C-alpha cells in the first residue's frame with residue numbers, strides 16, 4: 001500500500017457526529033483491521049487510566065514512566081496514536097524522531113494539573129525565588145506538565161520526574177542544589193519529600209495566582225529545601241481523610257492503597273502509596289481473598305476489580321473518581337483517527353516546536369538516563 005509522506009496532509013479537527021452513533025462492534029472491527037494493515041508502522045501506547053474500549057487496542061500499556069520509556073524506545077513506528085492525555089502525547093513527540101508523527105484522537109484530552117503552571121507564571125516564580133534564595137534552586141517538574149514547563153526546567157539544569165521515580169529524582173536534584181522548585185503537583189512533591197525525611201517546616205508552597213510564597217509550617221526560611229507549586233490533580237484531590245477513616249471504622253481489615261497525587265493527609269493515613277504501576281503490582285501480588293480500597297482513577301480501579309476478581313477491590317471514594325479528560329479518548333475518536341490515517345490524513349497531530357522540544361528533551365533525558 002502507498003503511504004503519504006509525513007507532513008503532506010495533516011489537519012486539526014473535530015470528529016464528525018456520525019461516529020457517535022455508529023455500532024461499537026463495527027468501530028472495533030475497523031480499528032482492528034486498520035491496525036493489522038499498518039502493522040509495526042503504527043504504535044498505540046495506552047495509559048492505565050484509559051477506557052477499556054480503547055485500552056483493548058493498546059500495543060503497550062503503562063504508567064507515565066513506562067509510556068515515556070516505550071516512546072523513547074520505539075523508532076520503528078511512523079505513526080504513534082496516543083491513548084492518553086495531551087502532555088503524554090507531547091512527551092512522545094519530543095522523544096520520537098522527525099519521521100514519526102504523534103496523534104491524539106481528541107485534542108480536548110488535556111490535564112487540569114498540567115494547565116496549572118504556564119511559562120509566564122513559572123518565570124515570575126523563578127524571579128521571586130532567585131531574589132529570596134539566590135542561586136540555590138534547581139527546578140524539577142512532574143511529567144504531568146506542558147512541554148514549555150519541561151523546557152524551562154531543562155534549560156536550568158533540572159529534570160522531569162514521574163510518580164514511579166520521584167524519590168530517586170529528588171535525591172538527584174538535591175545533590176546539585178540545596179533547594180528544589182517542584183512543579184506542578186504540590187502533593188506528589190510534598191509526599192515524596194516527606195518520605196525522604198524532609199520536615200514540613202522545610203517545605204514552602206508557591207501560589208502562582210497570588211504570587212505568594214508560604215511555608216508549610218513555621219521555621220527559618222533558610223531551612224526551606226523544597227518549594228512546591230500550588231497545583232493538584234482534580235481526580236486525586238477528591239479522595240479524603242474522612243473516606244479513609246470510614247473504611248478504618250467499618251472494615252478495619254481492608255488495606256488502603258493510594259496514588260501519591262492524593263493529599264498529604266490521605267497518603268499518611270493509607271497503608272501503601274504508589275504510582276499506577278505500583279498499585280497494579282501490589283494488588284496482583286496480594287493474597288486471594290484480601291480486601292482493598294484503592295485511591296486512584298476509576299477506569300483503572302474498575303479494571304483491577306474485573307481482572308483480579310479473587311480479591312475484594314473497591315474505590316476509596318464511594319462516588320468513584322473518573323478523569324474526564326482521559327475519558328475523552330474513546331472508541332469513536334480512535335476509529336475516526338485511524339480512518340483518517342488510512343485515507344492519508346493526520347488528524348490532531350501533536351508537534352512541539354524545535355527549541356522547546358530540544359530544551360524539554362534535556363529534562364526528560366536526565367530522568368530517562370537514570371531509569372534505563
Ligand code: 13P
Pocket residue numbers: 062063064065144162163164233261274275276277
Ligand atoms: P502515573 O502514570 O505516573 O501513575 O500518573 C498518574 C497520572 O495522573 C497520569 O495522568
Ligand code: SF4
Pocket residue numbers: 049085110111112113114144233234235236297323324325326
Ligand atoms: Fe491530569 Fe489527574 Fe487526569 Fe492524570 S488523572 S491526566 S494528573 S487530571
